[in-house]
Amino acid sequence: MASIFLLILTGLIFAVVWMIAAWIVYLFCKNPAIVDLAWTLCVFGISCLYFYYSGAKSLVSFIVLFSMILWVFRLGSLLIYRLITRKIDGRYETLSAKWKKNLEIRYFIFFIFQGFAAAILTLPFAFIMQSDSPFIWYDVLATLFVFTGFIGLVFADFQLQSFIRKSKNIGKVCKSGLWRYTRHPNYFFEWIFWMGQFLFAIHFPWGFLSIISPLGLLYILLYVTGIPAAEEQSLLSKKQAYKDYQKETSSFIPWWPKVCRKK
DSSP states (O other), rough: OOOHHHHHHHHHHHHHHHHHHHHHHHHOOOOOTTHHHHHHHHHHHHHHHHHHSOOOOOOHHHHHHHOOOOOHHHHHHHHHHHHHHHHHHHHHHHHHHOOOOOHHHHHHHHHHHHHHHHHTTHHHHHTTTOOOOOOOHHHHHHHHHHHHHHHHHHHHHHHHHHHHHHHGTTOOOOOGGGGTOOOOOHHHHHHHHHHHHHHHHHTTTTTTGGGGGHHHHHHHHSSSSSSHHHHHHHHHHHHHHHHHHHHHSSSSSOOOOHHHHOO
């Protein structure tokens, strides 16, 4: 048990050092959106760190590592594309406007907070990577959660990008595919993905402690930097169209739109 806590501490130190380095890069480029890419690579780095230092190499650990390679490739490529095609993300323009003064210090705290978030999110891996337990029926459920989450993320990305690329949709709200049933399918399936990682960890000794990972992510998505920031930006850019979308469509869990339920 002590070795797991030492491993978690190592992951936390790695996260803090990594995000401080990312903050230094921000000081030079002046684009706070780099925090998203830094956080993504931090999460992947911690998962690789746990895999490398673990004594056991079970089938579950390889499945989890493979899922993380898919996860970082998908999210990392999207974030790199955004950094290349946009000057500054609208969310961070809004945040900087709110803070106004002492931006460097405030963003330093923000970057460190993201490091702690990465360390908490990856808690399941500390337990999963330490075990050489055989693959059991319970792991089938976890695998379904993880890859359902990932596939849902890919579909949500594809449907949104297909909508955005059409010039006739400028200023409109995407209501097709998964976006018809939830305003944030990307956030929902992200949570499903990480819930699956927790399910992998739960039957290992002390693995239940990693429940803080999906619960913490859920809180951030619902109340901190997830839905609130995204909806604020959408209301600024799409105004009444997005207000109507909010009235019709579930914010997180996929469900039939209200306009459909009235028929």
